Amino acid sequence: MRLISVFEQMVKEGGILSLWQGNGINVFKIAPETALKIGAYEQYKKWLSFDGARVGVLERFIAGSLAGATAQTCIYPMEVIKTRLIVAKTGEYSGIVDCIRKLLKQGGVRTFFKGYVSNLMGIIPYAGLDLAVYELLKNYWLEHYAENSVNPGIMILLGCSMLSHTCGQLASFPLNLIRTRMQAEALVEKETTPMI
Numbered sequence: 001m002r003l004i005s006v007f008e009q010m011v012k013e014g015g016i017l018s019l020w021q022g023n024g025i026n027v028f029k030i031a032p033e034t035a036l037k038i039g040a041y042e043q044y045k046k047w048l049s050f051d052g053a054r055v056g057v058l059e060r061f062i063a064g065s066l067a068g069a070t071a072q073t074c075i076y077p078m079e080v081i082k083t084r085l086i087v088a089k090t091g092e093y094s095g096i097v098d099c100i101r102k103l104l105k106q107g108g109v110r111t112f113f114k115g116y117v118s119n120l121m122g123i124i125p126y127a128g129l130d131l132a133v134y135e136l137l138k139n140y141w142l143e144h145y146a147e148n149s150v151n152p153g154i155m156i157l158l159g160c161s162m163l164s165h166t167c168g169q170l171a172s173f174p175l176n177l178i179r180t181r182m183q184a185e186a187l188v189e190k191e192t193t194p195m196i
Contacts, residue, residue, distance in 0.1 A: 007019075013089070013090035014091065021086060021088070021090070022083070022084075022086035022088075024095075025078055025081050025082045028078065029078040029079065029082065032071075033071050033074075033075045036067075036074055036075070037070070037071040037127065037131075038067070039067075040066065040067035040070040041064055041127075044063035044066045044067055045059065045060065045063045048062060048063055057132055060132035060136070061128040062128065063131070064129070064131030065123075065124040065127055067127055067131065068123040068124065068126060068127020068128065068130075068131075069123055069124060071123075071127075072119060073120070076112070076113060076119060077112035077113070079119070080103075080111070080112050080113070080114060080115070081096060081103070081112070083180060085099055114185070115178070115179040115180070115181075115182035118175050118178045118179040118182060119175070119176075119179040121175050122174075122175030122176045122178075123172065125171040126168040126171060127168065129164070129167045130164045130165055130168035131164070133160075133163065133164035133168070134161060134163075137159075137160040137163060138156070138157065138160045141156050
């Protein structure tokens with residue numbers, strides 16, 4: 001479907017607010033996900049730096065991968081709920097609680113972990129590259145261009161963040177696509193299963 005026709009269809013079905021369908025759970029999950037990821041990353045780095053030795057790129061990648069896996073494991077059910085709310089027809093769910101109730105009724109607790117393994121396989125390279133590249137670029141700037149400063153400045157941090165997120169997304173997108181399709185698969189199955 002073309003972008004404009006999908007836009008028009010969504011507005012026709014549920015008004016302009018339908019363009020933010022599923023965003024409530026997205027906003028709700030981002031704070032704990034980020035806090036868990038960054039906190040776990042720092043902890044894993046400490047555990048991987050043997051006897052206070054300098055943490056290398058490989059250790060940062062491993063720490064980032066483990067941190068991403070830890071955060072995703074904790075918030076993954078919210079990711080499934082978000083996907084279901086996004087792909088649902090307007091009015092199918094009256095809100096987050098209604099979505100949770102209907103998903104539990106349809107497939108039990110297992111429904112909230114559909115696509116978990118592919119998600120985990122995607123988050124490992126994403127979080128590992130994202131956090132390792134970010135810290136590598138930031139430290140490189142500090143060592144070569146910052147004159148006796150520990151603060152590279154907002155523009156440098158923004159640039160480091162953009163490059164690191166791009167590297168992570170390029171590496172993990174195929175698995176992210178598989179995960180999203182697995183999460184939405186039950187909707188297609190539900191629509192094609194005849195009512196008894």
